[in-house]
Amino acid sequence: MKVQKAIPAIIGVAIISFFTCMILFRTFPKAPSLLKEPKTEMDNHYKDNIHYTAIGDSLTEGIGDDTGRGGFVSSVANGLQDELALTSVEIDNYGVSGNRSDQILKRITEQEDLQKNITSSDIITLTVGGNDVMKVIKGNIFGLTIQSFERPQKKYAKNLKTILETIRELNSEAPIYVLSFYNPFYFNFPEITDMQTIVSNWNQASEDIVEQEEKAHFIDINELITNGSHEEPTVGTSESQEETPNSENLNRIKNDLLSDADNFHPNNLGYQLISKKVRAEIVRTKEEWLLEEAN
Secondary structure (H helix, E strand, C coil): CHHHHHHHHHHHHHHHHHHHHHHHHHHCCCCCCCCCCCCCHHHHHECCEEEEEEEECHHHHCCCCCCCCCHHHHHHHHHHHHHCCCCEEEEEEEECCCCCHHHHHHHHHHCHHHHHHHHCCCEEEEECCHHHHHHHHHHCCCCCCHHHHHHHHHHHHHHHHHHHHHHHHHCCCCCEEEECCCCCCCCCCCCCHHHHHHHHHHHHHHHHHHHCCCCEEEECCHHHHHCCCCCCCEEECCCCCCCCCCCCCCCEEECCCECCCCCCCECHHHHHHHHHHHHHHHHHCHHHCCECCCC
């Protein structure tokens, strides 16, 4: 009988406890699970698909790359996709062999498809200047001096500044990566020290202009390619040649990063090294281009 009398009291206590727990549960937020793995930064903030537009001269076109894969541009895109676990990297390559700075500027201001791709790009690379230098060399081949390059360099600097400003008008967000150029004549004519000075001065002018622009980065490949993969120029002779000063082809100096076809443009290895350096800079600055826009 005592048990039967106690049952209503027990039920009443249970009901009160149940409703008390429900009130507390709704009042205080649920503690997060300590075992649940948080989303990665990539999942939360980074893009999956990237648009890359490459603009420039023969380096952008990939002349000298006998694999036909597009020189450093395609290699950079593939490397970014693998390293950053991207779903895809869309490439638009506007490299035209022989283009000087004024010709590149003309294409940017007149070609609508190029303008549209610049506008929608996440990253942009630019190779420019080498053909401006070559024009001066060809025009003063018998009387070339450092002074021969002073006026053309100022004109080039003006063109480069306008190129960067025009790109920025089309796209205010995408970082622009401007590559230097190199001295392809160093191994064949190392005694022409003025050429080294000219290339260095020209590249310095480029770097000064690039540094004035927001989200613009200068990538110096001069020493990387000019010096080859050897510390010193290598002297090559065939086994059939006699090692005498009068032997034909004796002391032929070769830069092993330049194409055998012209000893001017990078070969496959040269482009791989350029790609590695360009990709490293793009990855280093990924916060400028990889983050998703806030909704």
